[in-house]
Amino acid sequence: MIKTICTSLLFISPIVFSSSQPNAKDDSWRKLDPNKSVVMSLPHGKIIIELATQFSPHTAQRFVELVKSDFYNDEKFYRVIDGFVAQAGPQDGSKKDKKISPINIEDEFSPKHPWSFTRVQDKDMFAPQTGYKDGFAMGYSPGTNKAWLLHCPGVIAMARETAKDTATSHFYFTIGQAPRYLDRIMAVFGRVVYGMEHVQAITRTASIEGSSPIDKSTYTSMIDVSMMSELPKSEQMSLEIQNTESQTFINNLANKRKRENPFFYKELSTNIDICQTPIKTRISRK
């Protein structure tokens, strides 16, 4: 009976990892580019980030420069709020950050017309259209021809002060229900494609009212943050990401929308929350 329960629930899960044999000819997976990938080593595991260099070029470039200069090594996650964000950067009192010039925000962009992407949902609560482009969850407004990266769980974005063009080096991962109200006003520049469970295990730094303050010595440190391409070959990981432009992916989305399995015994909405439809990663066989 337990097995049946597992099968049923696994069937409806959009994020379990396929055990099907890959078809050598199909285009449903693409290789992760090591030049666009950052490996962050935490005490409890490794995280791999794919940078959205095509959508937030200057912000991604800033992050790459800092990573290459070992800027983040030994820095800490100093603001980690369960269900919201894990934010890191030089500790309060550090002078490191002051040497870094603020950058102009990349909050949205005007793509070349006509814009096309793998459409997921119209009239999403926060965007006229949502869809995927190159594996990233995007919003799009046909009225203004503006596109932007969404704050789905597992994205990385620059923190900033109240004024928009104030980001320097501090960044956050989203670790809970997508804070979509931050879309279009923050510079999202990548997403976690491997090790999200390690992001979730970063020590929370916010205590609840009435409990003892959190001891700063327990904050999670970044042991090393490096470009994948600059690691010794033996330490690089060869990953593949679902190709969100492939027909297989598009068909899977259409099937998900229908909810045809008898598990869905009632007429349900055919809407899809793009942030609840993650893109799978797998380790290459090479």
Place this chain on the structure above:
Amino acid sequence: MIKTICTSLLFISPIVFSSSQPNAKDDSWRKLDPNKSVVMSLPHGKIIIELATQFSPHTAQRFVELVKSDFYNDEKFYRVIDGFVAQAGPQDGSKKDKKISPINIEDEFSPKHPWSFTRVQDKDMFAPQTGYKDGFAMGYSPGTNKAWLLHCPGVIAMARETAKDTATSHFYFTIGQAPRYLDRIMAVFGRVVYGMEHVQAITRTASIEGSSPIDKSTYTSMIDVSMMSELPKSEQMSLEIQNTESQTFINNLANKRKRENPFFYKELSTNIDICQTPIKTRISRK
């Protein structure tokens, strides 16, 4: 500068815990009832669940019976998928579960007309209306006069087979973006009000394609699951939960919707994702 970054981002966080002094007269907090609370001890921390006895009475009652009989002690989380669910119950091969009769699903209910709750959002992607009732995120359809508990992060619900009335003892916590497509077809019966970071730290059991299978010996066990009211007084926690029917809470929601802080430098949607607006918990001063 770092401090300013913190302040800005803290301001926009809907889930940071207030440090304001409580006003003895106000009704913005309510006491958690130890008779409706379950304490789950995991190796890495304690979780407290508030049961929705008023919305899913039979399912909550089943869970209480099992908890009181020590049914879950030493059982494991055997299906933990990052961003989706952490599911637990007797291990495959166990005969314990077979002795438990399946229960009729409590998927939605017809409240006494007229239904009133703290309205959050109309035309949510999965419900005609969303709002809070007694601290729980609910959906409501005025057309059919049906209400239901939403699959926001941190709810607890019964797992089942394909047929709807097949749940016995296996349950799951939602640990990622709300799987709202499961609303109205699963029996949600409570939510985590304390220790959600410990739910997030439950060991994942799903490996990605190409990686080694997960060793079952690493699965997270429940050391003890007990009703709060049956623990020795010294082990009970005195918690307070935001009162979602209070004027303070309603005002906060209205303020959140406006996005008036200069941090929001652009005209943004005034919509609210109810699952991204958690209800705060605090420890009573007594």
